[in-house]
Amino acid sequence: MTVAQAQTTNGIASTDERALVNRLLAGDEAAFTYVVERYHGPLIRFALLFVATRAVAEEVVQDTWVAVLHGLPAFEGRSALKSWIFGILANRAKTRAVREKRTIAFSELSAPGDEDEPAVDPDRFTSAGGWSAPPGRWEQDTPEKLLLHRESLAVIEKAMAALPASQRAVVTLRDVEGLDAAEVCNVLDVSETNQRVLLHRGRSKVRAALERYMAES
């Protein structure tokens, strides 16, 4: 049995997704297994943004699935299923993080801080604003080539882990999980402008890490 890939455009649930939700509501086990397998990894990754340990993240994800089942009959398809599930997880994980006193890191969501955090090291430009140390072509210039190497994967994971929590959260949802800007604003309760600032800073740092790695290898 195949389950059609759920696709979304601009956060509007597609008909395929509606069909999937209907199958879940009808108690279709294959559909449930499909959804659980598809979203487990992303949910664990997302939960780890909020809580300290893997064990707690797994607990939060389990709770989220229970809440998803509970809320499913009322799910109206105004948002994509994925961002709806992420929203449920975000609420639970935040509550949990408050209990563990780990909320400070997210204060940046409402105030991204230093206005002058440049995307590229200023030393790489001349005083006139041109490149003095210009970027080159990467030898591994596609995701396929990059991810073929364990090292580059490690470089990315390390760069992500080094980001401030709010930047990591936005980059994870936007670039890793593919939510759109409006969905991320919704899930993280962040303004459109701050979302973009955090995305810009986070992405830029991951790029810089890859560039350093590419220069060394």
Place this chain on the structure above:
Amino acid sequence: MLTCKELAALVTDYLEGRQSFLERMRFELHLGMCRHCRAYLQQMRTTIDTLGNLPEESIPPEMSKQLLDRFRDWKR
């Protein structure tokens, strides 16, 4: 005329389609003339695409089974 430094700061606005028509023209005009900035934009795109293709861990069979049991209870 946009400088390379300014362009680097605007890359996300450009990729997000958050520029006015004129801003976009200025951005693309610079790109057309500057291979370094084209390389920079390309690196940014490769970074984003790669982030979107990171391997995801799969669910442990035990947890999958537990959840399915929950689902069966829920159905009733």
